[in-house]
Amino acid sequence: MRAKSVEFQSFRNLKSAKIQCHPSVNVIYGDNAQGKTNLLEAIWLFSGAKSFRGAKDSECIAHGSELARLSLEFESLGRNHTAGLDISNKRSATLDGVSLKTAGELAGNFKAVVFSPTHLSLIKDGPGVRRRFIDTAIGQIWPKYIGILKNYTHLLAQRNALLKDLRYSTQLYDMLSVYDSQLADLGSKITAYRNRYIDRLNEFVGDIYSGISGGKEILTVEYEATGGCDVDSLLNALKENQSSDISTATTSVGPHRDELSVKINDMAARSFGSQGQQRSAVIALKLSEAAVINQITGEQPVALLDDVMSELDEGRQDYILNHIKDWQVFITCCDRNSVKLLKEGTSFKVEKGEVKEEK
Ligand SMILES: Nc1ncnc2c1ncn2[C@@H]1O[C@H](COP(=O)(O)OP(=O)(O)OP(=O)(O)O)[C@@H](O)[C@H]1O
Ligand SMILES: [Mg+2]
Known part of the structure; x- marks a missing residue:
């Protein structure tokens, strides 16, 4: 291009x-x-x-x-x-x-891919920004993902509403199991896509970052799942957290809480990275995003x-x-x-x- x-x-x-x-x-x-x-x-x-x-x-x-x-x-x-x-x-x-x-x-x-200083939030801010980054990137190359993510988000809102209602009406418990298995099913699909994408990203990001830093530093990107990646572990995690989830009326585990950990020389870039390192990391991520698009569409x-x-x-x-x-x-x-x-x-x-x- x-x-x-x-x-x-x-x-x-x-x-x-x-x-x-x-x-x-x-x-x-x-x-x-x-x-x-x-x-x-x-x-x-x-x-x-x-x-x-x-x-x-x-x-x-x-x-x-x-x-x-x-x-x-x-x-x-x-x-x-x-x-x-x-x-x-x-x-x-x-x-x-x-x-x-x-x-x-x-x-x-x-x-095209773009880096602007506002993208520094990709390292500086909380996990939500990093989830959005990979979700958008995945949606561009595997459009089916967008629908799965939408369904998951919708189901999650329904589960959270049910958690609230459960405080007053315990008869709704059966409903919670139904939601949990559906959520585990969709959630595991999301984590599979995300892991697949991060594997692709990792084919480039380390080398690009090493190039930027003159070979002095190593950047690693890893997916950190709050409730595991496969259906069973996700379902177990949801079940284990049911009572605390009811008391807070929020769902504490699942892909909506997962993190994309970015480390420089084994230290979290967000907490320990210098300004230049954080900037280099975001540039490396953005250029790797472009490299993955090239790998899939044949065009850089x-x-x-x-x-x-x-x-x-x-x-x-x-x-x-x-x-x-x-x-x-x-x-x-x-x-x-x-x-x-x-x-x-x-x-x-x-x-x-x-x-x-x-x-
Ligand atoms: N719709 C518009 N019509 C006329 N001028 C505009 C309009 N939108 C923005 N500008 C002007 O464009 C100017 C330059 O904007 P730009 O963001 O491109 O600067 P820049 O060269 O990137 O500067 P910096 O180095 O500070 O980032 C602004 O000062 C603003 O006044
Ligand atoms: Mg400018």
């Missing part, structure tokens, strides 16, 4: 332009508030997803305009395509001149890395700029010195919304 050119009109503060992208590394640099992240966001929107900043579509339209217009030429599996995206009070998209029913349909066509997504360089020493910056050549990367940064480390690629300077390629 390669973006070849991006064109934008009335998109945030960016001055209308068309830029030609380098097939490997594209560095976008400039002072704060000049439009670097805006440019990355413009490319990201072609993935069909919402803004990675959590912005509303209307916020992307340049102040004073009513319509933002984006266009992307990209190459996918050896073929050239053109996608168009208009953002007004709604989004409308075209692919190779044909209107799509929804802009979301761009999803399977232009593939474009990596959009917003503000990855800050807090990273020169060795780590060098790895990101010069050693992930197999796929196309867009990286924003403020420091001109980071750009100097780039050996092969293009750099763009962004100033007051004007994007200029540096020769």
